[in-house]
Amino acid sequence: MSEKTPVTHDLTQLFEKIKDVRMAMLTTTDEHGSLHSRPMATIKPGKDQALYFLTDVNSAKVYEVKKDSQVNLSYSDPGSNVYASVSGRANAYRDQAKIEELWSEPMRGWFPKGKDDPNISILKVTIDKGEYWDSPSSLFVQAYAYVRAVVTGEHTKDDDVNQHAQVQPK
Numbered sequence: 001m002s003e004k005t006p007v008t009h010d011l012t013q014l015f016e017k018i019k020d021v022r023m024a025m026l027t028t029t030d031e032h033g034s035l036h037s038r039p040m041a042t043i044k045p046g047k048d049q050a051l052y053f054l055t056d057v058n059s060a061k062v063y064e065v066k067k068d069s070q071v072n073l074s075y076s077d078p079g080s081n082v083y084a085s086v087s088g089r090a091n092a093y094r095d096q097a098k099i100e101e102l103w104s105e106p107m108r109g110w111f112p113k114g115k116d117d118p119n120i121s122i123l124k125v126t127i128d129k130g131e132y133w134d135s136p137s138s139l140f141v142q143a144y145a146y147v148r149a150v151v152t153g154e155h156t157k158d159d160d161v162n163q164h165a166q167v168q169p170k
Contacts, residue, residue, distance in 0.1 A: 005131070007166045014167045015045045017132045018075045018084050026053070026123075027072040028064035028090070036064065040123075042075075043102050049169060050126045051086065052102055056110070057094070057121040065090040071125060084132040088125045098122055130167040 018024075023039045030036040038061065040053045051073065055061060065071060069091065075084040099122060103115040111117040 014130045021075045021077045025074040029068045053123040055123045062092040081135040086130040088127040
């Protein structure tokens, strides 16, 4: 029998886990009903507990989220053993004040005209649910898990060395 995954309604821990993961894989549904994923540069979460990205107004993802707003974001940092999955609803729109808030100079590679580029669109993902896994990667923690398994014959439990939770903000 599997153990029940803890559930929280607080997005703080999820945001803490993904704050240093620079890229996320955004999955949408394309015009043929197939899943379509692509990398997106992560921008800090908004105070409204949504995730924000800048994208080209003419990109396929903008078209796709207008047809089906359900999306998934996957975060992975193998070096730190941090993984997260976020499901939500995406909305593409233009708001110059929000673009200026989210803008950073490295984005000029995609938007050569800068933050005033008329092709910039905001992609807001309102989170419906998330899940994260964090297994500390230190040699000591891995050794502890190994010794515990050998001595007790039991696998490592989440509360021993791992963190795993579902996040349902509503």
